[in-house]
Amino acid sequence: MPGKRPEPSLEFVQLLTSHQSRLYAYVLSLLGDRNQAEDVMQETNTVLWRKAHDFEPGTNFGAWMLKVAYFQVMAHRQKLTRDRLVFDDSFLHGVAEDAEQHCESQEEKQRLLSDCIEKLNERYQVLIRRRYTEGATLKSIASQSGQSENSIKQALFRARAALIECVKRQPSEETV
Amino acid sequence: MRQTSTLGGNGMTKQEENELESLLMELTEGDFSSEQSHRLVELMKQSPEAKQQYLEYCQMHTMLAWEHGVLGEHQLPDLSSTPELLSSSFRIWKPLAMAAALVLAGLVLWSPWGTSSKMKPGEPVASLTRSVAASLELFGASSDFVNGSAVRTGSYQLDEGLVQITFESGVEVVIEAPASFEIHSPEFMILNEGRLAANVPPEGIGFTVETPDAEVVDYGTEFAIEVVGERSSEVHVFKGEVEVRPKEQDPLINPVRLVTNQATRINHSSFIPLGISVDDQRFLRSLDEPDPSYSGSVRELLPLAYYRMAVIDDGQTLKDASKGQKHTASVVKGVKRRQPFAPGRIGSSLRLDGPRRGGYAQISPSLELPTREFTIMAWIRTKTFPRDAVLVSDMSLSGDETFRLGLVGDHGHLGFTLVNEERSLQIVDSSPLPLEDWTHVAVVKASESLQLYRDGVLVSSEPMDGFQARAHKPFSIGGTPKKSDGRRRYQRSGFWHGRIDELAFFESALTSEQIEHLFNITPSN
Numbered sequence: 001m002p003g004k005r006p007e008p009s010l011e012f013v014q015l016l017t018s019h020q021s022r023l024y025a026y027v028l029s030l031l032g033d034r035n036q037a038e039d040v041m042q043e044t045n046t047v048l049w050r051k052a053h054d055f056e057p058g059t060n061f062g063a064w065m066l067k068v069a070y071f072q073v074m075a076h077r078q079k080l081t082r083d084r085l086v087f088d089d090s091f092l093h094g095v096a097e098d099a100e101q102h103c104e105s106q107e108e109k110q111r112l113l114s115d116c117i118e119k120l121n122e123r124y125q126v127l128i129r130r131r132y133t134e135g136a137t138l139k140s141i142a143s144q145s146g147q148s149e150n151s152i153k154q155a156l157f158r159a160r161a162a163l164i165e166c167v168k169r170q171p172s173e174e175t176v
Numbered sequence: 177m178r179q180t181s182t183l184g185g186n187g188m189t190k191q192e193e194n195e196l197e198s199l200l201m202e203l204t205e206g207d208f209s210s211e212q213s214h215r216l217v218e219l220m221k222q223s224p225e226a227k228q229q230y231l232e233y234c235q236m237h238t239m240l241a242w243e244h245g246v247l248g249e250h251q252l253p254d255l256s257s258t259p260e261l262l263s264s265s266f267r268i269w270k271p272l273a274m275a276a277a278l279v280l281a282g283l284v285l286w287s288p289w290g291t292s293s294k295m296k297p298g299e300p301v302a303s304l305t306r307s308v309a310a311s312l313e314l315f316g317a318s319s320d321f322v323n324g325s326a327v328r329t330g331s332y333q334l335d336e337g338l339v340q341i342t343f344e345s346g347v348e349v350v351i352e353a354p355a356s357f358e359i360h361s362p363e364f365m366i367l368n369e370g371r372l373a374a375n376v377p378p379e380g381i382g383f384t385v386e387t388p389d390a391e392v393v394d395y396g397t398e399f400a401i402e403v404v405g406e407r408s409s410e411v412h413v414f415k416g417e418v419e420v421r422p423k424e425q426d427p428l429i430n431p432v433r434l435v436t437n438q439a440t441r442i443n444h445s446s447f448i449p450l451g452i453s454v455d456d457q458r459f460l461r462s463l464d465e466p467d468p469s470y471s472g473s474v475r476e477l478l479p480l481a482y483y484r485m486a487v488i489d490d491g492q493t494l495k496d497a498s499k500g501q502k503h504t505a506s507v508v509k510g511v512k513r514r515q516p517f518a519p520g521r522i523g524s525s526l527r528l529d530g531p532r533r534g535g536y537a538q539i540s541p542s543l544e545l546p547t548r549e550f551t552i553m554a555w556i557r558t559k560t561f562p563r564d565a566v567l568v569s570d571m572s573l574s575g576d577e578t579f580r581l582g583l584v585g586d587h588g589h590l591g592f593t594l595v596n597e598e599r600s601l602q603i604v605d606s607s608p609l610p611l612e613d614w615t616h617v618a619v620v621k622a623s624e625s626l627q628l629y630r631d632g633v634l635v636s637s638e639p640m641d642g643f644q645a646r647a648h649k650p651f652s653i654g655g656t657p658k659k660s661d662g663r664r665r666y667q668r669s670g671f672w673h674g675r676i677d678e679l680a681f682f683e684s685a686l687t688s689e690q691i692e693h694l695f696n697i698t699p700s701n
Binding site for chain 2: 025088
């Protein structure tokens with residue numbers, strides 16, 4: 001083996017980047033914890049990057065990626081004490097399959113998302129942008145808008161629910 | 177009313193639906209406790225619909241994070257080793273462009289190749305004495321740092337915030353993100369990147385910090401170092417003496433001795449020390465608010481609210497140091513997260529990054545100034561003059577404003593404006609503020625006139641002329657709340673670029689003697 005690893009191809013870099021959202025969704029669904037999910041996501045990316053040359057162009061990148069992610073999740077769970085595990089093992093297996101299936105449409109939905117955000121009423125749009133672009137907490141949104149934290153919470157939930165419906169409903173032919 | 181038995185169309189009762197909703201919200205917005213997670217699992221085991229909702233919810237959260245560019249800042253590997261890939265596809269392809277932008281912005285400090293060469297964590301040699309909105313990581317160990325945590329030898333990465341580490345010898349260092357450093361022993365550490373300020377008591381003499389360009393040996397002092405990647409290292413001495421030994425290359429290059437108020441820069445290309453002027457405004461050296469003389473005199477005048485801009489560990493609260501202490505303010509972060517405290521005129525100050533970041537602070541609505549008389553006073557510093565930048569304003573989300581202290585126009589003229597139903601009343605200082613220097617300012621509304629003071633001297637005054645001031649809305653500091661309209665986010669105006677310190681609100685009109693006195697008793701820098 002030569003000492004220096006060859007660089008991953010452009011195609012690989014593109015696939016890796018375009019599948020980040022799916023990777024995060026999958027890992028978050030399996031772990032049920034944002035911080036743990038971000039750690040595992042980073043670990044998975046490292047492994048994927050290192051194994052770039054095991055990937056055969058033309059085969060299913062998403063499936064390969066999630067397989068690697070699954071093992072990273074398992075490895076991560078071994079490091080944790082029981083009380084920090086959100087799901088037990090048997091349940092995890094059940095969720096893993098569903099999550100994988102569910103994520104298959106993610107890139108397509110992702111493409112529809114910005115149109116769906118535009119369709120929200122203004123209040124919801126502002127809320128989503130504040131939460132995600134500015135990283136504002138419920139508390140700060142509430143104190144600024146003079147509304148209760150609870151009503152912001154409900155509004156944010158409804159905004160997300162509306163988006164979930166919207167990306168499901170959109171006909172997929174729209175995307176080219 | 178019985179609501180528990182009402183089944184929704186999905187096998188869950190209405191109550192369970194509500195419960196699921198609030199559990200999901202906790203998952204993404206709050207602290208998800210283990211009890212809550214067990215309950216979530218139960219619900220999902222009972223109802224496939226709940227599981228479906230859970231998956232959809234997780235997916236939507238991640239898609240939104242991705243859509244808004246929040247995701248990926250720290251998760252992607254370092255793509256900088258493939259520059260040709262980045263340049264060729266930069267325009268074509270959004271996610272990749274984002275990855276490239278992250279690399280270019282230097283946000284991806286972590287590289288998958290680098291991890292193997294990191295030193296292994298070892299013995300505790302120091303403790304974490306302060307942690308301000310910090311994200312500190314020790315390589316090779318699960319690191320959960322809180323105040324008082326032991327700090328072991330090892331390689332550290334500080335991505336956000338700032339930390340104060342106190343060594344067994346009493347040496348205190350304050351390190352500001354983004355930084356990467358290695359602690360090797362109680363007497364020796366390496367700073368690879370970032371800013372570090374050290375306070376070395378007599379017991380700690382000999383404490384050494386190595387940088388990619390030099391070795392800095394301390395002889396009992398206060399000094400600071402900034403390392404900019406592999407490019408250069410600067411050493412600033414505020415008190416005492418240090419020796420700076422440029423790294424190898426040429427053994428004939430003699431070390432530099434620096435004493436109080438001297439500084440040097442060593443570039444990676446030449447290793448020849450370049451004398452520069454000492455910068456006491458760059459490094460946060462102490463996390464306390466010293467000097468009781470100014471603050472004590474301010475408090476004697478019974479301010480309604482007084483923001484000393486002391487460093488608070490959550491990195492966002494501005495404590496009210498007035499007697500009542502009830503009008504806390506909080507920093508509303510801009511586009512990028514960065515802890516908001518910087519060296520101030522006295523102790524620390526609030527640092528604001530102007531229109532690009534759009535950060536500001538919101539004062540509790542409980543703070544109400546009387547309309548008849550009041551005074552607002554502060555130490556301020558400008559980095560640039562953003563158009564119409566705000567120091568204090570009562571602009572609401574809908575854009576209504578009756579009260580504004582800040583810059584008027586483009587050239588650094590400080591002004592104060594009151595607006596009522598019929599007209600506005602404005603006073604403006606005819607000479608511009610200095611850039612990058614501290615100025616003491618005060619605006620006084622007396623019953624008969626508006627007055628503006630600068631460095632203890634009256635510079636502008638306007639008769640009230642029957643003007644009736646309106647009751648103001650909640651105040652913000654350094655900017656105004658804006659509707660987050662994506663299309664217009666680049667049109668942010670009114671954000672302060674510089675620092676604000678010792679901001680005080682009084683319910684009376686201070687006299688010119690009082691203001692002059694406060695200016696005069698501020699200790700020299």
